[in-house]
Amino acid sequence: MAIFPSKARLAHIVFEHNDRASRNFDVFILVLILSSVTVVILDSEPSINKKYHDILHLLEWIFTALFTVEYILRLWLSNRKWGYITSFYGIVDLLAIIPSYLSLFLLNTQFLVVIRGLRLLRVVRILKLGRYVKEAETLKSALRSSRAKIQLFVGSVLTIVLIAGTLMFIVEGPTSGFTSIPMAMYWAIVTLTTVGYGDITPVTALGKFISAVIMLLGYAIIAVPTGIVTSELTQVKRDQADGKKKKCGTCGNFNEADANYCKVCGEGF
Numbered sequence: 001m002a003i004f005p006s007k008a009r010l011a012h013i014v015f016e017h018n019d020r021a022s023r024n025f026d027v028f029i030l031v032l033i034l035s036s037v038t039v040v041i042l043d044s045e046p047s048i049n050k051k052y053h054d055i056l057h058l059l060e061w062i063f064t065a066l067f068t069v070e071y072i073l074r075l076w077l078s079n080r081k082w083g084y085i086t087s088f089y090g091i092v093d094l095l096a097i098i099p100s101y102l103s104l105f106l107l108n109t110q111f112l113v114v115i116r117g118l119r120l121l122r123v124v125r126i127l128k129l130g131r132y133v134k135e136a137e138t139l140k141s142a143l144r145s146s147r148a149k150i151q152l153f154v155g156s157v158l159t160i161v162l163i164a165g166t167l168m169f170i171v172e173g174p175t176s177g178f179t180s181i182p183m184a185m186y187w188a189i190v191t192l193t194t195v196g197y198g199d200i201t202p203v204t205a206l207g208k209f210i211s212a213v214i215m216l217l218g219y220a221i222i223a224v225p226t227g228i229v230t231s232e233l234t235q236v237k238r239d240q241a242d243g244k245k246k247k248c249g250t251c252g253n254f255n256e257a258d259a260n261y262c263k264v265c266g267e268g269f
Contacts (some may be wrong), residue, residue, distance in 0.1 A: 036063040064100040164188040
C-alpha cells in the first residue's frame with residue numbers, strides 16, 4: 001500500500017472539490033490566506049510591529065513557503081501548465097508569493113501580499129455558490145456588451161480633461177499653481193470627478209467660470225457609465241429570460257434564434 005497518494009489523486013485533491021479530502025485542502029488554503037493577510041495587517045501597526053516584529057516576520061515567511069510549495073504543486077500537477085500560469089487564478093497565485101521575495105530587495109513590498117485576499121474568490125467554488133457564479137456571468141456579459149460604449153465614454157472624458165487642462169493652464173498660469181498642462185489636467189480630473197482636493201484653485205473670474213462648468217459637467221458624467229451598464233444588464237436579463245436568442249461564445253452578444261453569425265463579431269454558430 002502506497003504511503004503517498006498518486007499524482008492523479010493529488011491532482012484531484014488540489015483542483016477538485018467533490019470529496020472530503022479536496023474540500024479539506026481548499027479550506028486549509030483559505031485559512032492560510034486569512035491568517036497571512038491578518039499577519040500583514042497587524043505588522044503594519046507600529047505598536048504591534050515593535051513588540052512582535054520577529055514573530056510576525058517568521059510567520060509571514062512560513063506562509064510564503066507554504067504558498068510557494070502550493071504554487072509549484074499546482075504547476076506540477078496541471079496538464080496545461082502554461083494555461084494555468086496565464087489563467088486568472090494562476091496569476092493571482094504567483095502574485096501571492098512574489099511580494100515577500102521582493103521585500104528582500106525593496107523596502108515595504110511585503111505589504112503587497114494582501115493580494116492574497118483575491119484568492120478568497122475560491123470560496124465561491126468551495127461553498128458551491130452557483131447562483132453567484134451565474135450572476136457574475138450576467139454582469140460579465142453586460143460589461144462585455146457595453147465595452148465599446150464605455151471606451152467611447154472614456155475617450156470623451158480624456159478629451160474633455162485635455163481641453164479643460166489646457167484652457168486652465170492658459171487662463172491661470174503658474175502663479176495659480178497651474179505650472180504645466182499635465183498639472184492642469186490633474187486639476188481637471190479632480191474637479192471633473194467632484195473630488196476637489198483644493199490644492200490647486202483658480203483665482204481669475206474666467207478660471208472660476210470654467211471650473212463651475214467642469215464641476216456641473218462632472219455630475220452629468222458620473223451618471224453615464226452607470227446608465228450604460230444598467231441598460232446592458234437589463235438587456236442581458238431580458239435575453240436570458242426569453243431563452244430564444246443565441247449567445248456568442250466569442251463576444252457574449254445575444255443574437256436572434258435563426259442567426260448563423262454573430263452580428264457583432266461575425267463568429268459562426
